[in-house]
Amino acid sequence: MSTFLYCIKQGFKNFAQKPLFTIASVATASLSIFLFCAFLAIVTNLTGMIHKAENSVGITVFFAEDAEEAEKTTIRQKIIDHGGVDAVRYISADEAWESFKKEYFGDAEEELSKAFEDDNPLAKSDSLEVFPASVDVQEELVAYIRSLPGVREVNYLSEFVASMKKVNRAVYVVSLVITGVLFAVTVFLISNTISVAAAFRRRENEIMRMIGATDLMIRAPFVVEGTLIGILGTVIPLIAVRLIYHRAETYLAESLQASSGFLKDIVVLIPLSEIFPQMALAGLLMGVGTGMVVSFITIGRHLRV
C-alpha cells in the first residue's frame, strides 16, 4: 500500500517537474480528443439524420386525375406485392389538407377553413405514402411505381439523402485523417515527455534497481504520469465539447424554428444526454488508454538498455 501511494506520488512529481513538456502533451492530447469527439458528434448526428430522412420521408405517390378507387387499391396492392416496402399508407385528400393547413397556417387555421368551407383545394391530391425498407431499394422502387398505370407523380428525397451521405462520408474520412495525425503527434509528445521524465529519474531508477525494486515499481511513476496526461487531455476537451454541443443544439433549434418543411424534422441534434456517455467513454478510453500504454512502452524501452 505504501509502495502504491509512493508510486502515485512520484508520478505526480514527474508530472510537475517539467511543466512545458507536460503542458505540450496535455494540449495536444486535448486537441486530438476534442476533434475526435467533435467528429464523432458530427458523424453520429449526420448518420442519425440520414436514417431519419430515409425512414420518415418516404416516397409519395400521386394518382392520375381520372384514377378510380379500384385502380388506387390495385396500385397500392402492387406496391406491397413488389416487396422492399415497410409500409404503405393512404392519405386522403382531407387528411392532406388538414396537415397542410396545420403546417403552413398554424394559428390562422380556423379562419382559413371557414374561407374554403367544404371546397378542399387539394381535392385531387390524395396520395400513397410508401416507406421503403431501406434506401438501397428506393431508386428501383420509385422506377417501378412510376411504371404503374394510374400514377401521375412520384416524389422522394433521394438527392437529399445521397448528398447527406456524401457529406457524411467526407466528414468521416477527413476526421479519420486529422484525428490520426493528431493522435500520432500526441503519442510522440507523450513519449517524449516520458523520456525526459526518465532522464530526470535515471539516478533514482538505478538506485531503485540496486535496492531490489521490481520493473513494475520502477515503471509505475511513469505510467501514473502518462495516465495523468491522458486524464487531463480527455477531461478538458470533454468539458469543451459539452459546452459547444449545448450551444449548437440551442442555435439549431432557434434558427430552424422559423423554417418549415422536412428539414425541421430531420435536422435535429441527438440530445447531448444521449450522445455524451458514449463520447466520454470513447474519449476516456482513447485518452487515458493512450497515456497509459505509451508511457508503459516508452519507459520499458528506457529500462531495457
Added chain:
Amino acid sequence: MIRLIHANKTYTKGVRAVKDLSLKISDGEFVFIAGRSGSGKSTVIKLLTGEVKPTDGLVEVNGTVMNKIKRRELPQYRRHLGVVFQDFRLLNDRNVFENVAFAQRVIGVPAEKIKENVAKILQLTGLSAKYRCMPEELSGGEQQRVAIARALVNRPDIILADEPTGNLDEKNTEDIMRLLTRINEMGTTVVVITHNRNLLTTMGKRVIHMEKGSIVGDYPTGLRGGTEL
C-alpha cells in the same frame, strides 16, 4: 556463503575483467578486496549483484546461482544485499530520513514500520540528529553513512561496498570502518573494495589481492607491514 568457481567475465569488447577466479567467503566474514585499478574488483562485485553475468564458471550467493538468475528474479534476490558506492548515490532532492526510508518503500514496508526501522538504523549510523538534513548539508562521511544506512535498513545478509571510503578523509574513513565492523559483528557478511593500504594492514581482516582479473594473494588476517601489493 559466496562462492566463485573458475569464474570468468569477458566484456563485450573482449576485455577479460575476471579470469578463472575461485573464491569462497563464509557467512559473517569481513573481507577486503584490493588490487590495481582495472584488476577486476568492481566486476567481482557486479557479478555478485547480478549486474553482469559470468561468461563461464560458477557464481553462487547464498544458494542462488547467478549464472542462471532470471531478470524477474533479480529484485527479490537483491533485497538480501546492501550495496554501497564510492559516490554515495543519494537522492539529492530528499532528506536523510527519506533517503533511507526509500529503500523500505521500494520493498513495500508499511509506513509505521518504516518510521520505526529508519529511526533504528539512523541511530546505529549516528545520524539521528541529522535526519531532516538534505544530502548537500552533510559532510562526505555523513553522506556515506546515509548510504550505508540505506543499504542496511532492509537487513541484508551481505553488504557489498565498492570503495566506500574513496572520497573520504582519514577521520571519516575510520568512522565508516568502525560502522562496517559493527555491522559485521552483528552477523552481516561485509565485502569492501579499497585502495587504502592502511586499512589492509591495521584492521586485521582478510585481504584478497587481485591482479589482472585473478586472485594473486589471500591473507586471512590482513597484510603484514612489508607486503607488496
